[in-house]
Every structure is written in C-alpha cells, then in structure tokens.
Amino acid sequence: MKLQQLLGDYSLVTKISVRDVLTSFEFYSNKLGFNYEPQFTFNSDGKFGDGSWIQLSITNVDQSSSICLFSDPEHAGSETEIFTIDVQDITLAKQSLEDEGIIVGNIDKTDTEDGNTIYFAFFYDPDGNGIGIRQNEFSSPEEYKEIPKRCATIF
Numbered sequence: 061m062k063l064q065q066l067l068g069d070y071s072l073v074t075k076i077s078v079r080d081v082l083t084s085f086e087f088y089s090n091k092l093g094f095n096y097e098p099q100f101t102f103n104s105d106g107k108f109g110d111g112s113w114i115q116l117s118i119t120n121v122d123q124s125s126s127i128c129l130f131s132d133p134e135h136a137g138s139e140t141e142i143f144t145i146d147v148q149d150i151t152l153a154k155q156s157l158e159d160e161g162i163i164v165g166n167i168d169k170t171d172t173e174d175g176n177t178i179y180f181a182f183f184y185d186p187d188g189n190g191i192g193i194r195q196n197e198f199s200s201p202e203e204y205k206e207i208p209k210r211c212a213t214i215f
Contacts, residue, residue: 072125072126073115073125073126073127073128074125074126074127074128074143075113075127075128075130076127076128076129076130076143076185076189077130077132077133077134077135077136077137077138077187077189078129078130078131078132078133078136078185078186078187078189079131079133079136079137079186079187080108080131080186080187081108081112081113081114081129081130081131082108083186084114084129084185084186084187085114085116085129087185087186088116088127088129088185089116091157091160091161091162092157094116094117094118094127095116095117095118096114096116097115097116097117097126100113100115100126100128101113101114101115104131108131109131110131110132110133111131112130112131113128113129113130113131114128114129115127115128115129116128116129118145127143136187136188136189137184137187137188137189138188138189142182142189142190142191142192143191143192144180144191144192144193144194145191145192145193145194146194146195146196147193147194147195148195149195150167150179150180150181150193150194150195151167153181153193153195154167154181154193157183157193162183163183163184164181164182164183164193165181165182165183166181167179167180167181168180168181176196176197176198177196177197178194178195178196178197179194179195179197180192180193180194181193181194
C-alpha cells in the first residue's frame with residue numbers, strides 16, 4: 061500500500077521553527093490570511109514556550125495543507141527550508157504582501173524543459189524563515205489537469 065492511500069485529513073503539515081509562537085501567529089494569520097486550528101494547538105507552559113505550537117491552514121483550501129508554528133528558537137530563521145505558496149497572479153500577490161508591509165524580492169522567471177514557466181518571489185516571516193510565492197504557467201491547460209495523474213505514476 062502506498063503512503064498516498066493512507067493519508068488522513070491533512071495531506072501535508074509543514075513545521076516552521078519560530079522564536080515566538082504568538083508573534084508568528086499574528087504574522088501568518090493577520091498578514092497572510094492563514095486560518096487558526098485550535099484543535100491542533102499545544103501550549104506547553106501556558107506561555108507558548110519551547111515545544112509549544114499553533115497549527116494554521118491555508119485559506120480557501122479544504123484544510124489539506126497546513127503549517128505548524130513550532131517554538132524552537134535555536135533553529136528559527138535558519139533559512140535552510142523554504143515553503144512556497146502557489147498563487148494565480150504573482151504580481152497581484154506580491155503587491156498584496158507589500159501592502160501589508162512585507163518586503164518581497166523581485167519576481168524571477170524559470171522556463172522548464174517542457175515549455176512551462178514558473179515565476180517565483182520570496183519574503184521572510186518575523187523569524188527570518190523564507191517563504192515563496194509562485195505562479196505556474198503551463199504551455200497548455202490540459203497539461204495542468206494531467207499533473208495529478210503523472211505524479212501518481214511516480215510512486
């Protein structure tokens with residue numbers, strides 16, 4: 061049996077090490093629009109100290125992808141891991157983030173071997189953790205529909 065067949069309600073939860081859970085919670089919920097999931101919150105000492113976490117899901121998604129803001133000051137902001145958020149219009153997304161006072165880098169373009177184009181721009185949370193926004197442009201709309209089928213055959 062493949063892992064994909066055993067997935068629970070959440071197919072992906074990404075852990076993000078932060079220095080201050082509540083400061084990060086404010087950033088991800090108020091500036092980025094993530095939804096609070098109180099049923100998946102652990103407050104280790106009543107002050108959200110080491111080992112505590114708050115889980116948030118991405119707005120307008122069926123809660124299949126979430127982030128976990130984990131109190132781990134030693135590893136916060138290491139810039140070793142970056143997660144990306146797929147958007148429909150990267151220019152509009154970049155402007156929206158900048159309107160919230162977030163500094164976003166330039167939009168970079170990458171052309172793939174099969175004729176598709178991916179646009180990226182990066183910014184940081186209050187702890188220095190990297191976050192990317194990306195826009196995928198496929199050479200044909202039909203190709204986009206085929207991605208789940210192609211990924212399933214890899215495993």
